[in-house]
Amino acid sequence: MITIKDVARMSGVSISTVSRVINDSKPVSPEVRKKVLEVIEETGYRPNEVARSLVTRRSYLIGVIVNDLSNSYIAEMVKGIEEVGRMYNYDILLCGSYYDREAQMNHLSLLNRKQAEGIILIGYHFDDDLIEAVKKNTKHSMYFTRDIKNDTIDYISINSFLASAEMTKYLIGEGHTKIAFLSDFGESSTHELDKINGYKEMLKENNIDFSKVYVAEGRRYNDGYAMATEVIKDLGNITAVFCANDELAIGLINHLFDEGYKVPDDISVVGYGDYKESQHVRPTLTTISEPFYDVGAVTVRTLIKKIEGDKNAVSKIELPYSFMERNSVKTLN
Amino acid sequence: MITIKDVARMSGVSISTVSRVINDSKPVSPEVRKKVLEVIEETGYRPNEVARSLVTRRSYLIGVIVNDLSNSYIAEMVKGIEEVGRMYNYDILLCGSYYDREAQMNHLSLLNRKQAEGIILIGYHFDDDLIEAVKKNTKHSMYFTRDIKNDTIDYISINSFLASAEMTKYLIGEGHTKIAFLSDFGESSTHELDKINGYKEMLKENNIDFSKVYVAEGRRYNDGYAMATEVIKDLGNITAVFCANDELAIGLINHLFDEGYKVPDDISVVGYGDYKESQHVRPTLTTISEPFYDVGAVTVRTLIKKIEGDKNAVSKIELPYSFMERNSVKTLN
DNA sequence: GGTTTTTATGATAACGATAAAAGATGTTGC
DNA sequence: GCAACATCTTTTATCGTTATCATAAAAACC
Incomplete structure (x- = not known):
């Protein structure tokens, strides 16, 4: 391993001078600069960021704690x-x-020891003590999405209450009055609760008495697939199912298909999230588009602003959603 | 920030002693150990890994350079x-x-400066000079998958020639003789070339004269979708399309569907890879299962073995594939 | 032309940890 | 009782950088 010391020796100058050339931090005479750069080029010297980090007290490291990377939206x-x-x-x-x-706690501790300058938590069900630990040990952090009990933390999200209400309104507009909601974890997070509330509120606003909330075991494809048996039982009573996320919806639609039912002819199904897959299934899925890439982008941008001392960095942001009409809903009127 | 120095002062011992307690590297008397651990507990001290890295010359960092994370298999x-x-x-x-x-080169340089102990490259089309740069600057590296021109590098892959031949054999067994192959980048990588060769070889073995290779613009959903127009033109002449990957296959199937053609009734389509999506579409996709999770797991395990000095770490591994029969092929005989 | 100011460079002390050598204390053997 | 040894602890050097301070040389001033 070649170090700054070697470069200094080989160019006949002190290490301070080499450091100056590398960082452009102080004036260096053209000849010296040229010589040093030559030696760097020749030797392929690369500054050791570990040593640099130690003295500058900057790591430029952002830790991302994520539950499951195999989720396409994540x-x-x-x-x-x-x-x-x-x-x-x-x-x-x-x-x-x-x-x-426990893994989350370990990661937190690790990121701390590694001098991470900020942490992003992606997921839904974070325990209070995890969040406390993050707040206590980390200078800067961001969450997706906000959690039910902690409104003091900084998050980027979308307004799921409004989005859910809009989707429900659309279904009503298409002539549906017997609309069920398929929730993932029930009311355990603000995000999910908002969806249910948006759905119920819109029904109420339209003087629709009927409402029904299924609660799936989880939020993945299989959980939606499993719920189809429940939905099939109720086929006479409902005409549409609003699913809390696209994966649930696709699982549900597929199981219905496997049992010989057609979407949207026999029943309409809509999703939430606009996961990549929702354009790749047939029928294509009508859904709410959450701009996941942008959520990530804005989250990290905000975090960096905070790291770099911007006191005005807005840290509770709701990004706009959009409504994606596709082919999984039947018009009844 | 509380450091080892603070802990030493507060427990009334030297920093070396604290270091020993933390690392269990040398004997420490029970009373001293207890005292030090108490202080650590109280203060919430966490060793600074940056400083530790500098002196131990270990970073425990593995860099992963990946082209596109939004690929489900990646x-x-x-x-x-x-x-x-x-x-x-x-x-x-x-x-x-x-x-x-250029981004790849930058990442390489960055990982080097960060003292990464190993690098994993995931993708297909790495330039020679990138690979040269990796070999030159990095002690240990692994690739997925192997590249056409560089057989000196270490990789984990599966035997795509055999896999492709097996799939072709299956189609022949189902009575197909007019089988087309939809390639992604043509013959630009060993991996892709092997598939084409496996397909052609099996046709030859069965004395089938007909072969046809479509070359898509890329390897994503849209590229498969776009190719449907070509396939539709040939519908009288071919009865099956073997796609180089599942995303291509799903795109193709969907466009066929959108144009009123049914898979597998009008034409059979099979994929390659067993991406998660292939179970979530209807019809479910018959495909070759590449164990991507395992590929990642074995790759990193092998890399770690190399990092830790295991000279015998086998570094050109082909993992077993498996054949997944689903519902996208029509039996003709 | 001597003093002051500017500019370029070098020497040295950090940063927070580990590791090797040296020192202090206590224990054992004969 | 003193040498020899084992056990625990401190001292010191080091990792590869940057930052601060000091110094030498050059430029500017009047």
Whole structure:
């Protein structure tokens, strides 16, 4: 390993001078600069960032704790984080925690020891003590999405209450009055609760008495697939199912298909999130588009602003959603 | 920030003693140990890994350079890398390069400066000079998958020639003789070339004269979608299309569907890779299962072995594939 | 032309930890 | 009782940088 010392020796100057050339921090005479750069070029010298970090007290490291990278929307967010983070010269240390609290705690501690300058938590169900630990140990942090009990933390999200209400309104507009909602974890997070509330509120506003909330075991494809048996039982009573996320919806639609029912002819199904997959299934899925890439991008940008001392960095942001009409809803009127 | 110095002062011992307690590296008397641990507990002291790295010359950092994280199979591999890497106490620094050579070079340089102990490249089309740069600057590296011109580098892959031949054999067994192959980048990488060769070889073995290779613009959904127009033109002449990857296949199937053609009734389509999506579409896709999670896991495990000095670490591994029969092929005999 | 100011460079002390050598204390053996 | 040894602890050097301070040389001033 070649160090700054070697470069100094080989160019016949002191290490301070080499450091100056590298960082452009103080004036250096043209001849000396040229010589030093030549030696650097020749030797392929690269400054050791570990040593640099130690003395500058900057790591340019952002830790991302994420439950499951195999979720397509999470991958999309991470992509946004990585890409924008890198634009600002920050590196992304990825930590997969797979819904395990102990793993999350370990990652937090690790990121701390590694001198990470900020932490992004992606997921829904963070325990209070995890959040306390983050607040206590980390200078800067951001969350996606906000959690039910902690409104003091900084987050980027979208207004799921409004989005959900708009989707419900659309279904009503298409002539549906018997609309069920398929929730993932029920009312355990603000985000999910908002969706249910938006749905119920819009029904109320339209003087529709009927409402029904299914609660799936989880939020993945299989959980939606499993719920189809319930939905099939109720086929006479409902004409549409509003699913809390696209994966649930696709699982549901597929199981209905496998049992011989057609969407949207036999029943309409809509999703939420606009995961990449929702354009790749047939029928294409009518859904709410959450801009996951942008969420990641804005999250990391805000975090970097905070790291760099911007006191005015707005840190509770709701990004706009959009409504994506596709082919999974039947018009009844 | 509380340092080892503070802990030493507060426990009334030298910093070396504190270091020993932390690392269990040399004997420390029970009373002293207890006292030090108390102080650590009280103060919430966490050793600074940056400083530690500098002196131990270990970073426990593995860099992953990946073209596009929004590919579901890549996300799955990264998951395997992250999870197994962490098992062995290594951290994963994620670098997205989006098919940009300059970005790849920058990442390489960055990982070097950060003292990464190993690098994993995930993708297909790495330039020779990138690979040269990796070989020159990095002690240890692994690739997925192997590249056409560089057989000196270490990789984990699957035997795509055999896999492709097996799939072709299956189609022939189902009575197909007019089988087309939809390639992604043509013959630009060993991996892709092997597939084409496996397909052609099996046709030859069965004395089938007909062969036809479409070359798509890229390897994503849209590229498959676009190719449907070509396929439709040939509908009288071919009965099956073997796609180089699942995303291409799904795009193709969907466009066929959108134009009123049914798979597998009007034409059979098979894929390659067993991406998560292939179970979530209807019809479900018959395909070759590449164990992406395992590929990631084995890749990182092998890399760690090399880092830790295991001279015998086998570094050109082909993992077993498996054949997944689903519902996208029509039996003709 | 001597003093002051500017500009370029070098020497040295950090940063927060580990590791090797040296020192202090206590224990054992004969 | 003193040498020899084991056990624990401190001292000191080091990792590869940057930052501060000091110094030498050159430029500017009147």
